[in-house]
Amino acid sequence: xxxxxxxxxxxxxxxxxxxxxxxxxxxxxxxxxxxxxxxxxxxxxxxxxxxxxxxxxxxxxxxxxxxxxxxxxxxxxxxxxxxxxxxxxxxxxxxxxxxxxxxxxxxxxxxxxxxxxxxxxxxxxxxxxxxxxxxxxxxxxxxxxxxxxxxxxxxxxxxxxxxxxxxxxxxxxxxxxxxxxxxxxxxxxxxxxxxxxxxxxxxxxxxxxxxxxxxxxxxxxxxxxxxxxxxxxxxxxxxxxxxxxxxxxxxxxxxxxxxxxxxxxxxxxxxxxxxxxxxxxxxxxxxxxxxxxxxxxxxxxxxxxxxxxxxxxxxxxxxxxxxxxxxxxxxxxxxxxxxxxxxxxxxxxxxxxxxxxxxxxxxxxxxxxxxxxxxxxxxxxxxxxxxxxxxxxxxxxxxxxxxxxxxxxxxxxxxxxxxxxxxxxxxxxxxxxxxxxxxxxxxxxxxxxxxxxxxxxxxxxxxxxxxxxxxxxxxxxxxxxxxxxxxxxxxxxxxxxxxxxxxxxxxxxxxxxxxxxxxxxxxxxxxxxxxxxxxxxxxxxxxxxxxxxxxxxxxxxxxxxxxxxxxxxxxxxxxxxxxxxxxxxxxxxxxxxxxxxxxxxxxxxxxxxxxxxxxxxxxxxxxxxxxxxxxxxxxxxxxxxxxxxxxxxxxxxxxxx
Numbered sequence: 001x002x003x004x005x006x007x008x009x010x011x012x013x014x015x016x017x018x019x020x021x022x023x024x025x026x027x028x029x030x031x032x033x034x035x036x037x038x039x040x041x042x043x044x045x046x047x048x049x050x051x052x053x054x055x056x057x058x059x060x061x062x063x064x065x066x067x068x069x070x071x072x073x074x075x076x077x078x079x080x081x082x083x084x085x086x087x088x089x090x091x092x093x094x095x096x097x098x099x100x101x102x103x104x105x106x107x108x109x110x111x112x113x114x115x116x117x118x119x120x121x122x123x124x125x126x127x128x129x130x131x132x133x134x135x136x137x138x139x140x141x142x143x144x145x146x147x148x149x150x151x152x153x154x155x156x157x158x159x160x161x162x163x164x165x166x167x168x169x170x171x172x173x174x175x176x177x178x179x180x181x182x183x184x185x186x187x188x189x190x191x192x193x194x195x196x197x198x199x200x201x202x203x204x205x206x207x208x209x210x211x212x213x214x215x216x217x218x219x220x221x222x223x224x225x226x227x228x229x230x231x232x233x234x235x236x237x238x239x240x241x242x243x244x245x246x247x248x249x250x251x252x253x254x255x256x257x258x259x260x261x262x263x264x265x266x267x268x269x270x271x272x273x274x275x276x277x278x279x280x281x282x283x284x285x286x287x288x289x290x291x292x293x294x295x296x297x298x299x300x301x302x303x304x305x306x307x308x309x310x311x312x313x314x315x316x317x318x319x320x321x322x323x324x325x326x327x328x329x330x331x332x333x334x335x336x337x338x339x340x341x342x343x344x345x346x347x348x349x350x351x352x353x354x355x356x357x358x359x360x361x362x363x364x365x366x367x368x369x370x371x372x373x374x375x376x377x378x379x380x381x382x383x384x385x386x387x388x389x390x391x392x393x394x395x396x397x398x399x400x401x402x403x404x405x406x407x408x409x410x411x412x413x414x415x416x417x418x419x420x421x422x423x424x425x426x427x428x429x430x431x432x433x434x435x436x437x438x439x440x441x442x443x444x445x446x447x448x449x450x451x452x453x454x455x456x457x458x459x460x461x462x463x464x465x466x467x468x469x470x471x472x473x474x475x476x477x478x479x480x481x482x483x484x485x486x487x488x489x490x491x492x493x494x495x496x497x498x499x500x501x502x503x504x505x506x507x508x509x510x511x512x513x514x515x516x517x518x519x520x521x522x523x524x525x526x527x528x529x530x531x532x533x534x535x536x537x538x539x540x541x542x543x544x545x546x547x548x549x550x551x552x553x554x555x556x557x558x559x560x561x562x563x564x565x566x567x568x569x570x571x572x573x574x575x576x577x578x579x580x581x582x583x584x585x586x587x588x589x590x591x592x593x594x595x596x597x598x599x600x601x602x603x604x605x606x607x608x609x610x611x612x613x614x615x616x617x618x619x620x621x622x623x624x625x626x627x628x629x630x631x632x633x634x635x636x637x638x639x640x641x642x643x644x645x646x647x648x649x650x651x652x653x654x655x656x657x
Contacts, residue, residue, distance in 0.1 A: 026164035038062035076123035079255035134215035143208030143508035187457030193478035252528035261377030269317025272385030296363035312577035339582035359576030372518035385526035392543030419547025
């Protein structure tokens with residue numbers, strides 16, 4: 001709910017007032033309900049507060065407990081308040097007035113540096129423990145809130161965003177070429193496998209699922225947990241599984257709609273956001289509140305070029321959900337005239353770093369802006385549902401059928417295939433040869449005598465930079481496939497996804513900085529650690545049975561979502577299909593800048609400029625087919641352009657200062 005910052009001087013050196021003033025002044029770009037600071041001779045804590053929850057109104061932050069001699073500044077919403085109150089033996093009369101920051105302090109007094117293990121929610125905080133002479137802080141398991149820091153032999157400084165740190169005279173602004181090498185070499189959406197590093201040298205971040213301790217000039221980290229399934233859940237019936245899910249998911253929803261303001265939600269025509277909206281609308285109705293939904297749709301002039309099984313405009317499915325669920329005020333936003341290119345510089349300034357979600361960022365920003373104008377304080381989404389509540393892709397379903405064949409489970413396989421063929425209007429016997437190849441790959445290879453290799457994502461990083469940073473070895477050691485291909489074992493991939501901190505920084509960076517700009521808090525119930533652990537504990541067949549991919553979420557939302565949405569197997573929403581259409585009026589500007597990039601020595605040390613020239617020569621001057629948006633060459637061009645703009649802006653500001 002806040003932007004926080006602080007300084008700890010080592011060896012009891014006194015603070016410099018101008019440094020603390022400049023640190024907080026850099027937050028003035030963001031709205032605030034209250035700004036306050038606390039300091040002693042060597043420690044400074046600041047908070048640029050935005051009040052989101054009822055308990056946060058008037059919350060004293062930073063807060064100093066004179067009895068316990070501890071001070072805290074926090075950017076946090078804690079979701080398991082009642083559980084913590086019970087463990088801490090807090091009386092019911094006080095529970096509604098104790099803000100989350102003081103609840104964290106009470107928990108710290110009981111558990112010390114084990115405290116983050118007991119917290120559920122989105123948080124980043126720092127505690128000055130005067131008696132023990134150290135700073136202690138933590139970031140939540142998925143990195144939903146950012147916390148950057150700098151340290152040298154004389155001091156430690158931290159901030160929710162990067163810009164305030166550069167107001168301190170001893171921090172020099174330099175690009176971290178190792179971070180950029182990772183950004184350019186990783187084919188997927190991850191920016192860097194080093195979850196502590198940033199695009200700037202000497203600026204670090206606390207990784208997700210980690211705590212930090214600063215004492216006697218030393219900075220140490222500790223990973224305080226992992227996401228692991230408890231032993232597999234074995235219930236007697238599907239009804240019991242459904243009831244168990246409803247209980248844990250409703251708890252996640254209820255804790256996330258806690259606000260003194262309005263509640264909104266992203267809404268597509270699919271299962272994840274639809275499930276979030278249906279549970280949230282029900283919870284808010286009990287409080288006599290409505291849910292406000294925001295949906296991004298293509299411009300009216302967009303002509304659908306996609307195959308029949310894709311749906312760029314999901315309005316018809318969204319309206320089905322809205323009408324079925326009720327208690328919703330829906331809004332459809334086409335952001336006419338906006339494109340990823342027109343918003344690029346503004347989003348770079350917001351993110352403070354290069355990013356990869358080029359196609360999506362203009363509407364992500366736009367929805368936050370409109371939500372802010374409507375007085376939304378909590379903005380829900382279901383962005384991480386693919387790995388939790390709606391796990392069970394087509395490939396996972398095929399893997400399950402192949403395993404049935406391999407184990408000679410003929411009756412079960414026949415039943416599942418019959419259901420699948422009915423759902424997807426396909427031929428059972430046409431599926432069997434492919435399932436046999438998957439179940440018995442060695443036999444299939446002996447018959448075909450060939451194995452096709454996927455060449456993967458093209459390399460566009462400068463060769464010398466790749467060698468100098470030894471980037472591909474580093475990626476391999478971190479478990480990142482440089483071709484972009486996912487490991488064959490999807491369940492193993494799922495567990496790795498949850499337990500690799502670097503996978504989480506991207507979305508936390510965007511949501512933190514959007515929330516600060518627009519004074520609202522982005523919250524994802526599908527990312528609740530209780531929900532994730534429940535979903536990981538489900539037997540694998542729960543996700544793929546009944547001839548349906550993502551079968552569990554389709555079953556548990558019966559009576560919650562309309563069947564048109566719940567049982568939709570025919571079409572699938574697709575993001576970014578209108579990207580080329582939106583860029584068409586300024587396509588020549590796009591090409592002109594790429595041509596500049598392809599010869600500019602400013603980025604020669606980072607990008608393989610010959611690869612850019614080759615792509616440009618191949619496609620020529622004409623506006624390409626709209627499907628080019630999903631081509632790897634388009635990803636290379638846009639990511640290179642983002643890095644180019646970032647470096648140009650970096651050098652321009654350096655010259656100015």
